[in-house]
Amino acid sequence: MLVDQLHLQAAADFAVLGTGARAALGSAALLGHLPEEVAERALWWQRHIVELLTGLPPDAPAGARPRPEYDPAVRSLAERERAKAAELAAMGEEISARTVKRKRQRYEAGGVEAVVDRRLAPHASLLGQADPRLVAAIRQVIAESVDASTRTIEYARWRTEQILATEHGKDTVEMPSRATFYRLFGKLSRGVHVTGSARTRRSLADQPAGPFRYEQVAAPGELMQIDSTPMDVLVRLDEGVPGRVELCGLVDVATRTIAAAVLRPTTKSVDASLLLARALTPEPMRPGWAQALAMSRSVLPHRRLLTLDERLEHAAARPVIIPETIVCDRGKAFISENFRAACRSLEINFQPCHPRSPAEKPHIERTLESVATLFCQFLPGHLGRTAEHRGRRVEDEPLWSMMEIQELLDEWLVAKWQTRHHDGLRDPGSPGRTFTPNQKYASLIESSGYVPLALTGDDFVELLPATWRAVNSYGVKINHRIYDCAELGPLRRQPSGVTRKRDLWEIHRDPYDASWIWVSNHWEGGWIPVPWKHLGSVPQPFGDLAWDHAAADLRQRGEKDPSEMQIAQAVADLLARASQGPDGESSDRATRPSRRERRVAARTRAAAESPGQRPPTPEATPVSSDDPPAHDAEEEDDQQDEEIAKVIPLGVFDPFKEADKRW
Structure with a gap:
């Protein structure tokens, strides 16, 4: 009788009988x-x-x-x-x-x-004949060292004696000799860095106990990671003031493309939001760049993409990737409501990591380290990873400005990073073959497709940090600054209709430029640009950093409640004094700006020079009753006519000197 094997095994009462235990093969x-x-x-x-x-x-x-x-x-x-x-x-x-x-x-x-006769084989035990109570005490010392400062093995030996005396009584457990303890401690602490780097020790302790999960991504933008880190390079902020900036980057896991990277004095939520906008915008070719960096000269399918997105006509060889999911850490700039709102408006899944879990976003962590080793170390003012890697008098080197390093970084990303073979981009069928980010993008875009997403001026305003305020008779007051214009007339003392926000009005502002705010018109839609009341009283736009520093300085001088005009004038004086430098016209030490004042002014001006696209600034005259009168232009013309025979070279426009003339 013949029975089909499939029918036999599919029977409900099928079972294999008479199976015995097979002998193990061993090693x-x-x-x-x-x-x-x-x-x-x-x-x-x-x-x-x-x-x-x-x-x-x-x-x-x-x-x-x-x-x-x-x-x-x-x-x-x-x-x-x-x-x-x-x-x-x-x-x-x-x-x-x-x-x-x-x-x-x-x-x-x-x-x-x-x-094997174990009596004749060599003893292969890791801990030998060590007392289990001694081993438990050493393991406790190793666990205590994770969050503590780095100490020597001699401290660990002393701490082990204290633990044994407390838990088992003094002289109950015999301590081994110094050499034996060192050997035992070395076996138990191998790979933990107890006496090494505290940063490495904490990083290893935060790693999960199980195996790392491999993310299967098959399309550009399916999974992206964002993070920021201090850049290991000193920059020249303003008037020769050296300072350190932060690098904020966004990397695509599928192609290892750095979709966007910007340098800012400090990373804020607006920087993280505008980084998304920059990732959605093609990188334009800059004057002086080699034509080999153009997208039309690269492996990217430029002709096919150009039929879908006209913005790529003069673009550089950097893909435009639209994020679907973004993984970030618990930094304030990334878990802020502004960044979450930006992700919601762009329909991006927001996925924060667990606290102290850098292993959950390893690609961006390693990418930022690669930028430091492949790019930063070639720049003057390189600081190294830590203070022990730092040279002498690094601040005396010819430093680049933040904007110049941003230009160099943009060119390096297109010329080097996007064309560099990445070890994480390997062909599954031929593991010995690696791809570049551009090659991987070109291969994945064939199956995933490309849909362009162009942002308007209102979209950039949406990406700015939001706050909720009332529109009063005098306008809108934010951080002791009053903003007002004629377009706010119908909204004064009126409820917005947003009951969950107590009928307040939604306002977006740029923390790096306190000159303008944008009020959301909940009745008719759109945005109302509103200037600062004293916009004409300061020589240039400034942000919250200079404003808060000037307000704190006034309070230290005895001004319990400094007025808005006093703070504005103090900010203007701060910027003017810092612009003169330590060897300026003022030789009195008491009137010279301090190092902190110069750094605050330099970082404020550096932040005002955005490396990417910014919200459009409306051309409007601020409403202010305290605007200073304009200087007499005819008097200046008469002075120039008197010296018409003398040749005067064309000088560089100085906004601070022009502002002083207005007073």
């Missing part, structure tokens, strides 16, 4: 690390045990028949064990049937490795 490779006589003895036992179990030795020729005393069809297992013991006794081996049985059981459980 014969371990015999090579044993002494020769010990390995030969184990193989000798294997030959006899195999004959006892199967009836034939391992080297039996084909067609051989078992000996009668070892035939499994005739003799039982106990009879064969007694026969093997008698045979070995005749050979001069004093071995009983019970010993043969024990060796047979070990062989069936662990293979040839289990029949």
